Amino acid sequence: MIVSPQILRVAIALAIGIACAGCSKEAPGTWQGYVEGEFVYLASSQAGQLTLLSVSRGQTVANNAPLFTLEAQNETEAVAQAREQLHAARSQLADLNTGKRPPEVDVTEAQLVQAQADAARAATQYQRDELQLRAGGIAQSQLDDSRATALSTAAHVRELKSQVSVAHLPGRIEQIRAQSAQVEAAQAALAQAQWKLDQKSLRAPHGGLVFDTMYRSGEWVPAGSPVVRMLPPANVKVRFFVPQAVVGSLAPGRHVLIHCDGCAAEVPAVLSFISDQAEYTPPVIYSNESRAKLVFMVEARPQVADAPKLRPGQPVVVRLQ
Numbered sequence: 001m002i003v004s005p006q007i008l009r010v011a012i013a014l015a016i017g018i019a020c021a022g023c024s025k026e027a028p029g030t031w032q033g034y035v036e037g038e039f040v041y042l043a044s045s046q047a048g049q050l051t052l053l054s055v056s057r058g059q060t061v062a063n064n065a066p067l068f069t070l071e072a073q074n075e076t077e078a079v080a081q082a083r084e085q086l087h088a089a090r091s092q093l094a095d096l097n098t099g100k101r102p103p104e105v106d107v108t109e110a111q112l113v114q115a116q117a118d119a120a121r122a123a124t125q126y127q128r129d130e131l132q133l134r135a136g137g138i139a140q141s142q143l144d145d146s147r148a149t150a151l152s153t154a155a156h157v158r159e160l161k162s163q164v165s166v167a168h169l170p171g172r173i174e175q176i177r178a179q180s181a182q183v184e185a186a187q188a189a190l191a192q193a194q195w196k197l198d199q200k201s202l203r204a205p206h207g208g209l210v211f212d213t214m215y216r217s218g219e220w221v222p223a224g225s226p227v228v229r230m231l232p233p234a235n236v237k238v239r240f241f242v243p244q245a246v247v248g249s250l251a252p253g254r255h256v257l258i259h260c261d262g263c264a265a266e267v268p269a270v271l272s273f274i275s276d277q278a279e280y281t282p283p284v285i286y287s288n289e290s291r292a293k294l295v296f297m298v299e300a301r302p303q304v305a306d307a308p309k310l311r312p313g314q315p316v317v318v319r320l321q
Helices: 005-019 073-098 102-135 140-167 171-197 288-294
Strands: 030-039 042-045 049-051 065-071 201-203 208-213 224-232 236-243 256-262 265-281 292-301 317-319
Touching: 065 224, 073 171, 102 140, 208 265, 236 265, 236 317
Parallel strands: none
Antiparallel strands: 030 236, 030 317, 042 224, 049 065, 065 201, 208 224, 236 292, 256 265, 256 317, 265 292
């Protein structure tokens, strides 16, 4: 059978009232209550075998203290792969931005020098053949061959000059943009792989008490399954019930004193919540005569430094200051 939180709170209030039935009558402005903790369940978003549990139940840890570690060989290798892919993408982008390598440019320039020499020789031979044709020393066909050779070598010179100019240029704009996108994608892949690796080793988001541990070293932990249950000091509160005749005089921020068995002194606290829903201590039919049995739930929070003095489930007495 599922019990609603409201019925559970009423049952706890009844239990406290029954337990204190033989006690002396409460002084005005004091009410019975109990300590409650808002637990923090710490889990990894990734599944894996629990290889190291760095804390134990009942231990108090500081902020950012290591809690547990899951096996992470696959994630470690994924990070290494993503890092190498990013390095390769960056190298390709740098290559596109710098054009050809200097040795490749030197080869083209050397070919240009040779072509210029050939063109100069062909132009000189063409001039000689023109003179020889006028003197009747050669045939027209030989002059035509000289002219073709001169034109061909000159064109080759122009071609090599263009190649040298292109060799000094970076890659085309669209190629550079495409490669820049590849670099950004590789960076995102590395960040994702690193995040998954970081999820295999959790640290305390804040200091507090390790209330319980759910797994032992060597066990398989499903994704999202809590391994450590913590209770930060700021999450300790006291819950108690006041009559409807009193609730109107209370407001969040009012100071109260908490008395508990074994406490050396009363613990100061501040009201943090006052319920707007009425509850009955016994199951009775509402009437004007039964209003004295109508109660409202109130919560108070002690200072962070005083919170370790209180334990969840501990009965207390709350008194207004």
